Amino acid sequence: MALAAAVLSSALVLAGCARDTGSAPAAGGGEEETCARNAAPAVAGGAAPSAAPLAPNADASALRVALAYDVGGRGDQSFNDSAAAGLEQAISEIGVVRENTRELAAANGESEDARATRLRQLATDGFSPVIAVGFAYSEALTTIAAEFPDTQFAIIDSVVDLPNVTSLTFAAEQGSFLVGAAAALRTTSCQIGFVGGVEVPLIQAFEAGYVAGAKAVAPDIEVDVDYISPAGDFSGFNDPARGTEVARGQLDGGADVVYHAAGGSGQGVFEAVAAATTPDAPKFAIGVDSDQYNTVAAPVNEVIMTSMLKRVDVAVFNYVNAVAAGDLAVIPPAFDLSVDGVGYSTTGGGVDDLVPDLDAYKAAIVNGDITVPSTP
Structure with missing residues (x-):
């Protein structure tokens, strides 16, 4: 943490000077650049409150849950890992059985047929819900969800307008x-x-x-x-x-x-x-x-x-919970700041x-x- 402390300390000193003068030093220590900063908005009632849970926890032990990841798969340190974290939460908190889950990943440069084959395989093998992680699955999911009307699907970061597809989007x-x-x-x-x-x-x-x-x-x-x-x-x-x-x-x-x-x-x-x-x-x-x-x-x-x-993890967990409860109406049109679907660390x-x-x-x-x- 020594580097982090030193870097942050330097930044605070410099940022403090910039606030005081209304300008910030140029990169490399040259002439100062004008960078006047506005005051933060004054908001009646203070900071926005944290969101309440979307629904009580259900019993998901009977579900067979599958994730079809985007390129990079589990271990990408980003989007796919966040989806995986939602699955892990469903396993630990609402009873999803790990042996009843499956995770498959996409490959760089793969075709629409490859994505469709992946989704079809999961549906054929009896998984429901099947969660398509990423907008790249939009076209394939439109085809496969129509082929398997009794299977519940979700897609992250896209909208597929079919009765058995839940679109999980974010602001x-x-x-x-x-x-x-x-x-x-x-x-x-x-x-x-x-x-x-x-x-x-x-x-x-x-x-x-x-x-x-x-x-x-x-x-x-x-x-x-x-x-x-x-x-x-x-x-x-x-x-x-x-x-x-x-x-x-x-x-x-x-x-x-x-x-x-x-x-x-x-x-x-x-x-x-x-x-x-x-x-x-x-x-x-x-x-x-x-x-x-x-x-x-x-x-x-x-x-x-x-x-x-x-918070792809929040969306995945709440979607699996909603499927288990039989109440997909609790899923918001978009996971935004009001439901803590996005934020900062x-x-x-x-x-x-x-x-x-x-x-x-x-x-x-x-x-x-x-x-x-x-x-x-």
């Missing part, structure tokens, strides 16, 4: 707004970065929220935006080397906080930030989906100031000094005082 732009605000409060160069895995509307929602949050705090902040791969090429979610390359370009250009929404490629982003940081010129990373301070090995994790929590202490401001922004969003865009 990722809201959580991204909060970490964008955190980045703007922490930066000393008035320049931050965003690295997306694949340039598709889903990931652009992260970008849009991040930029909006940063500019709510510092209207003149510069936000560098790069994507690892174009739409249709899902390799951007599992290419750490490209993650390093893209993040290094942003850091070399003056960004001192980089947020990724790039799945397994995020490991490369973290490594680039860790390599660039020094006690005198601290750099920070922001993780995504799960609390990546806890999943990335030390000392690299020490540069992760926070993670945007897209505080592990490691990297945003401890920012929590009052971030919670004020959260309350303003939940109360409807701030509307967060979902498109750039």
